[in-house]
Amino acid sequence: MRARIRDTAVALLAASTAVAAGACGSDGGGGTDDGDGPKIGILLPDNTTARWETQDRPLLEKEIAERCGDCTVETANAKADVAAQQQQMDSMIANGADALVLVAVDARAMASAVRKAEADGIPVVAYDRLAEGPVSGFVSFDGEQIGRLQGTALLRAMGDDVPGAEIVMMNGDLSDPNAVQFKQGALSVLRGKVKIGKAYDTLQWRPEAANQNMSAAIAALGGEGIDGVYAANDGLAAGSIASLRANQVRPLPPVTGQDAELGAVRRIVAGEQYMTVYKPFLPEATAGAEMAVAAARGEDLGRVADDEVTTRDGHEVPAVTLAPVSVTVNNIEDTVVKDGVYTVRQICTPDLAAACRTAGLT
Known part of the structure; x- marks a missing residue:
């Protein structure tokens, strides 16, 4: 290209x-x-x-x-x-x-x-x-640029924890050529700066598969051993976050996403997901x-x-x-x-009212 x-x-x-x-x-x-x-x-x-x-x-x-x-x-x-x-x-x-x-x-x-x-x-x-x-x-x-944005944001979110940080990569379905580009772009930023503890390629981009894979990663690495999660899109982010919460991982590590889904924007306001790519x-x-x-x-x-x-x-x-x-x-x-x-009203459900005020969404 x-x-x-x-x-x-x-x-x-x-x-x-x-x-x-x-x-x-x-x-x-x-x-x-x-x-x-x-x-x-x-x-x-x-x-x-x-x-x-x-x-x-x-x-x-x-x-x-x-x-x-x-x-x-x-x-x-x-x-x-x-x-x-x-x-x-x-x-x-x-x-x-x-x-x-x-x-x-x-x-x-x-x-x-x-x-x-x-x-x-x-x-x-x-x-x-x-x-x-x-x-x-x-x-x-630009698929590789999307991956670079995600990788860069994840490093920024981890801040001082980056040296020696361990992450989980929740990639998309590699039968989708975009997923290959996202992965390549992310790795171009992350490689050599973090340890990739576990990496999964998610068939059909299924959130439930991401949930299961994240549970496996937590079992292998321990919740305290996961400093960040590269999730290739918002569905995979949702599945990953649900698993982290179910396994009582606190605080939640920063999680990336993509597609700017309404649920993802709400999770960002709530502090559960760090970013998405719009x-x-x-x-x-x-x-x-x-x-x-x-x-x-x-x-x-x-x-x-x-x-x-x-x-x-x-x-x-x-x-x-x-x-x-x-x-x-x-x-x-x-x-x-x-x-x-989206409107602010769509994003800011009643349970997010305080978080929205903090974020300046009024």
Whole structure:
């Protein structure tokens, strides 16, 4: 990937789940659309990570509708099942999709489906994760930078305890190429500065798997032996923190995260999670919608892109690469609140009232 990163400074609007009536249809179960305009399919990977259904889906549908009044949209969620996503993609191809936006459950396993789409003349825009196969475009964030932000924040949180500190690494599912980049970026910062007591690669990004792995790490290292936790996303952070609490580890070590889930922001305010990585949803959805509409109309995706990525098979494809943001208790108001992702009222539940006042969230 070229080093050039587009630093997006866009004020985010509150996510709307409504799509303009008559402009854009959506079916979570793989239904057909009957409009005469271009047909665009959106394939989401799971309902475990909150962002796909609460942020990306409504934003992608809304942004496509605003750019293509006669487009229809079909949306499906694979619920972490590769076979289900392959069937959903086959159905969209059979139903005459003009373009597909794919967040692959498994980047390698979906390559054959991407090739089938290409054979049928249907461009595939890889969204957030770089699927294998002949994709036509890619929209995402700098994965290694995300890992570096997480690693840097963890070192900062441990402060004077860094020399000789021992951490647990709760990595994501390495069938997701993003997870590989997050891990690489984090290790580039952490290696040589901390001892990695235990490291786990978490199948399907499941919080319950992180919970079980953290319990195993506590049994092996002792709660007092864990100075920090690198959790690759907020779901893994939640599972890890639940295990730490259940095993009565006090005080909680600093824990990283990613995706700026509402639960994670609340945990940051409460002092249970140290940070998350915010990937502004609207700029990503906007770029994904622009690519999808251009692809459905047979237009050049290079006009949307500001970058290029090299796929596993060595082809360069147009890309939009966005800049992630580290979020701690000190900048919640200047990031997710300012951008309209959450209101202070949403974050500050009654049991967090005192903590929110301390954090300046009023």
